[in-house]
Amino acid sequence: MKFTRKTFRPVILALAVALCLFQLSTSLGLLLIDPMMVRAGHVGIIFALIFLWRPPLDRYRKAPEEEPRFWLALDMVLVAASSLSALYIIRDLTFIQDMMPGIDELTTEQMVCGIIMVLCILEATRRTAGLSLVIVTLVALAYAVFGHMLPASFGHLYLEPQRIIESLYIMPDGIWGVSIGASATIIYLFVLFGSLLDKSGMSSVFLELACLCTKNAKGGPAKASIFGSALFGSVSGSAAANVYATGIFTIPLMKRVGYSAPFAGAVEAVASSGGLIMPPVMGSIAFVMAEYTNISYTGICKAALFPAILYYLGLFAMIHFEAMRCNIGGTPKELVPDKARLLKRLYYLAPLVILVVLMVSGMSVNFSAIAASLSILVLSIFHAETRFTVKKFLNAMEDAASNMLMIAACCACVGIIIGVVGMTGFGFGFVSMMEGLAHVSILLFLFVLTITCLIFGMGVPALPAYLLVATFGAPTLVNAGVPLIAAHMFVMYFAIVSGITPPVCLVAYAGASIAEANPMKTGFTAFRLGIAAYLVPYFFIFEPALLLIGSWDTVLPAICTAIVGTVCIASGMQGFMLITSTRLERLLFFGGGICLIYPGIITDILGLGSVCLGLALQLVRRKKLPVPEQTPEIETSQS
Incomplete structure (x- = not known):
């Protein structure tokens, strides 16, 4: 039998199960270890999965039998290298914590492990998310190494190579900082919740309920996609994944009733992106923002609610006006779900209700997510179509691990950038420069910050994109006199809508691939449909009342x-x-x-x-x- 990547399948499944058990045991307090150990263990397992699961080139993913053994052997080396680099943090954490930053010399082992970890992060990010974030990270690393050669206003003091590795790998503010911390705790739990909901089949009720409610409305299928994508997208945490999950149903239906292919793909892209700004879950961004700002979770949701309503209201109105202009009718009768059958399955929404109720009542985020996941397992027993078998349960854990690969790799990559910003003082320089611009013109200041957030968010998943722009963007707004919550909401919006902003509009491209439409035309249509997302953040900067303040x-x-x-x-x-x-x-x-x-x-x-x-x-x-x-x-x- 030929040795291919499929040979790793049992190992991949075992690692997916191990990841699930590890994350649940640390979240529930069954395994009491230092947070840095949790993050290192998370990275070690995730990176092993990436190098076993994702081939180095896309063509080998489509034709795995053509992949040379050389690449398989190299990936085994990368698995060992990344695992050992993560294991070093777990093994010698006490020694690392006793070191005096900036004074004690790094050992050869620490230097080697640090360099290997940085290289593995770059390669893992390239395989899962493409080159966009890798290029930004390489520029950041080049700035850390050669920035002392730049003029004083743009540069920084000379940093020795070992101090760079110390800041990124040994200190808790770089690779092992807030971004990977969010991935190793909150994000995984919600990804698991979404996978259980999806694999049980209970998520189908979201779209069916939306179709039933909009069956007689003008342009019904497009309006149904709004509600279905908002509900599913808030839980899934990935706009692109949401497009594929709900778009395979809604996009062909939109085309069938008369919408053009680019319009159908764009509607799904914009609706799916909106799920990430819609409370209560907001694709886990709400919980990370709460940690960043020390504002309560309920405070974040309260501030996010009305802007999200305006976002979807703008999309809904555009769909309605397009339907009226083109005389597009409602959903075909044979595709409208049976009302009696749907009502019997409304309890499928209970896990989402339990999640919201627990969080609003003051329970911890981890406990709420785990309790909601357990409720899926319990409720699935009552119907044959949702009941979990051993195979279906293992598939759910494997699906959760698969959905985590890109998020974790990008979070680790963002950790490198955050580490560079901290060690070089770039963040302070950027804030100072933007403050000077704010004194000249507040609108010009906001516009430049918008472009900056869109550039840094291009090609990056929503949560890592928010973490990236919040590092340098939010402080500039706060220093300009903007309320803290408004500052973080502003940068979050533009980090998310970068997915529907041409030319690098990956979420719109996902919609175009299902709609079989021109990608750029779909991207510009999505930009037009999502116009509220580009305007509303400017308005709540000037009028905090839109954030219910x-x-x-x-x-x-x-x-x-x-x-x-x-x-x-x-x-x-x-x-x-x-x-x-x-x-x-x-x-x-x-x-x-x-x-x-x-x-x-x-x-x-x-x-x-x-x-x-x-x-x-x-x-x-x-x-x-x-x-x-x-x-x-x-x-x-x-x-």
């Missing part, structure tokens, strides 16, 4: 004008309100929407005046239009 007499008017403004912006982007809009009417609706969301009585009056003028023009034109003939509904064939 302040008294109700301030918050309520801001909410009302923002809702109307978001719908008007959607109308202006889609070119439809009561009828198809002229260029002047589109400008009136879009400009009026901007004025309504922007805080201030004067802007509200200008916005209302602009919108009312646009509506008046449309009413006059609509009276002059001939009454359209009634067109029969398109009959759909029984599948």
